[in-house]
Amino acid sequence: MASLRIFARSKLSSILQNCRHPEFKKAASPVVLEIQKRWGSYQGSPKYVDPSKYTDFDISSDPKEWQYVERLLPYNVVPQPPTKEITASGWKPQNVKDENLPYFLPRTRNHMQPVFLRLSKRKVRKLTYITKIQGDIWKFESDLKEHLETKVKKPVASRINEPAGVVIFHGDHVSAAKQWLDEKGL
Template sequence: MALRILFKNITLRSGMPLQLNNLVCKRDSSYRSSPIAQDPSCYAKYEVSSSSEEWKFVERLLPSTLIPTPSNRKDLPSGWQPQTATFGEYPYFVHRSRNHMLPVYLKVSMRGTRRITQINNVDGNIWALEAAIKKYLTRVYGDKKIIATKVHEVCGHLCIHGDHVSKVKEWLLKKGL
């Protein structure tokens, strides 16, 4: 009511008077105030079919429940490489994740000031893996950085202080892990 009183005599640039009579206040509905669902036949027409000929078209639309095994080609456009090393080649082995990716992650904490590279799914001699990665990273960075590591032998995790994800992934791919 107050808006109508304030803008009762205002005209627009086009010369037409501003009319506030057509404004409708509408509240957003909540779950309780929404109407009760009716029979599905009221909303859409559908037909129940048990034909196996028609079902094959439906199966194409359904998402796969299993992650398919990737091809063993080495020249994929995404840059993904298959695992070429076997379990006995090295004293350690890094299993791929269930999506066939390298299990190397960056953990950021302390409001972004602490960065830790974490390698999961390590089997075998995790201490040999830690020594090999430490040796590789000291060769890459020289004496500029101190490579601090933490080994969680029971869970099969190896944590490296700092953001070394790209270098560790590069080293694991070079080794075939």
């Protein structure tokens, strides 16, 4: 690294000496000024007044053309999901709140199960978060933990945050937890 620095310094000094030559200054001075000009903010940038530099556009009021534009616009609200069938992506609707279960897991605002994988410690430690748990969180944790331990055939560590309604399992158990929630209808 030090040899590279010494090499760069020696070449830089010869370049700067050549820049002092009067003929080089005439040819290169606009380029040098452009390099030093700061374009970092909107306020410092030049204002374009000539409208010929802008893209031409037409305003149309034809409803047949407008339907192609509407397809590109985002929805104002999340559309209601289908209520009975399973979609092509494998998404299943949530069953009506089952009175036999002492816990309930509402869906997110996008109608997805609130099961997330979080990576920490330089993406080495994997944690499975299950949020929005209502009801008996301890029973929920013990039922899901039993299912995960039979699935992976080894003990699974967990942590419960009761006031927040969150259960954290150590390891990547997202797909197994979602499968168990689908079986329960949550």
